[in-house]
Amino acid sequence: MKVNEYKMASSIEEALTTLATSPTEYRMLAGGTDVLPRFRDNLIKEDKILDLTLLKAELGFITMDETGALHIGAMATHQEIVENEIIKEHFSVLQDACRTVGSIQIKNRGTIGGNIMNASPAGDALPVLIAADAEVILISVGGERRMLLEDFLLGPGKTAIKSDEILKEIVLPKVYHVSRSNVKYEGQYRKLGGRKALTISIASVAVLKDHENKIRVAYGALSPRIQRASAVEDYVNSAAELDMDSLYQVVEKCVNPLSDVRASAEYRKKVAANLTRMILMQMRYDFKDESGEGGC
Numbered sequence: 240m241k242v243n244e245y246k247m248a249s250s251i252e253e254a255l256t257t258l259a260t261s262p263t264e265y266r267m268l269a270g271g272t273d274v275l276p277r278f279r280d281n282l283i284k285e286d287k288i289l290d291l292t293l294l295k296a297e298l299g300f301i302t303m304d305e306t307g308a309l310h311i312g313a314m315a316t317h318q319e320i321v322e323n324e325i326i327k328e329h330f331s332v333l334q335d336a337c338r339t340v341g342s343i344q345i346k347n348r349g350t351i352g353g354n355i356m357n358a359s360p361a362g363d364a365l366p367v368l369i370a371a372d373a374e375v376i377l378i379s380v381g382g383e384r385r386m387l388l389e390d391f392l393l394g395p396g397k398t399a400i401k402s403d404e405i406l407k408e409i410v411l412p413k414v415y416h417v418s419r420s421n422v423k424y425e426g427q428y429r430k431l432g433g434r435k436a437l438t439i440s441i442a443s444v445a446v447l448k449d450h451e452n453k454i455r456v457a458y459g460a461l462s463p464r465i466q467r468a469s470a471v472e473d474y475v476n477s478a479a480e481l482d483m484d485s486l487y488q489v490v491e492k493c494v495n496p497l498s499d500v501r502a503s504a505e506y507r508k509k510v511a512a513n514l515t516r517m518i519l520m521q522m523r524y525d526f527k528d529e530s531g532e533g534g535c
């Protein structure tokens with residue numbers, strides 16, 4: 240599709256009015272790392288671009304409110320998250336995830352909002368945010384609404400956004416924050432790709448420990464929709480002793496991977512179980528078969 244109109248919004252208000260007037264005509268552009276290659280490959284149906292670049296001043300924030308909840312503006316880039324002191328102190332596992340996104344150029348351009356709106360099952364920020372029960376705030380001329388990110392992401396490329404809305408921010412409730420001072424025992428994000436750097440996930444996992452010492456888990460690239468892996472969480476939180484065969488069985492219940500050119504479904508499931516065990520062992524959970532052979 241040829242781009243027939245390019246509009247740069249100078250404020251949130253202007254962007255929202257544009258969307259309210261012609262809700263289905265514009266495709267928003269933040270860092271452009273995803274949307275521009277798609278325009279080039281004729282994968283975008285809209286023929287008008289609404290550039291959000293100038294909204295950076297309004298939507299690039301990273302703050303903590305008086306309740307301790309973190310607020311991350313949709314236009315904050317992966318690199319800004321990686322370098323941010325508040326996130327380093329209170330939710331450094333998100334930095335670990337954003338650090339794995341693409342190259343330094345992609346991290347400097349790509350935004351957390353774009354990562355969410357892209358709704359790729361392999362989006363690196365998503366498992367960590369979902370494991371932490373992150374919420375999204377959406378705005379339109381009619382006002383704001385808020386929902387769980389897990390409910391907002393409907394499947395590959397699909398979200399619950401309405402055509403006159405902009406993703407404004409992500410909110411992380413206080414209780415699931417992990418702290419850098421003890422990060423090794425409180426949460427991790429790991430991904431395996433086809434190579435060591437600049438790689439899209441074959442499988443990824445976020446494991447967090449919440450304020451009640453309960454484990455929370457979400458997998459990336461293993462199902463069309465990223466959701467909390469409740470069977471894995473229940474198993475880890477209640478088993479008297481962990482073992483790899485049982486872990487593999489509960490991981491299998493929570494994921495539904497595709498076989499494609501990058502990996503078979505079976506391989507992805509094994510990677511998911513192995514990554515989960517690696518993180519849990521680093522968080523000082525013991526496995527009966529600690530030598531690493533187990534079921535996988």
Ligand SMILES: Cc1cc2nc3c(=O)[nH]c(=O)nc-3n(C[C@H](O)[C@H](O)[C@H](O)COP(=O)(O)OP(=O)(O)OC[C@H]3O[C@@H](n4cnc5c(N)ncnc54)[C@H](O)[C@@H]3O)c2cc1C
Nearest residue numbers: 267269270271272273274341349350353354356362363406
């Ligand atoms: C070479 C390369 C490597 C990559 N590697 C990775 C990787 O390792 N891991 C990973 O997760 N991703 C990766 N990506 C994908 C991409 O860079 C990220 O998803 C990035 O976060 C997208 O952000 P963006 O600001 O560039 O989004 P854009 O391309 O600007 O937009 C993406 C989508 O989101 C919409 N959108 C953006 N902001 C808003 C908003 N505020 N409200 C409503 N809609 C909005 C746009 O309309 C568009 O549909 C890679 C991309 C490239 C080109």
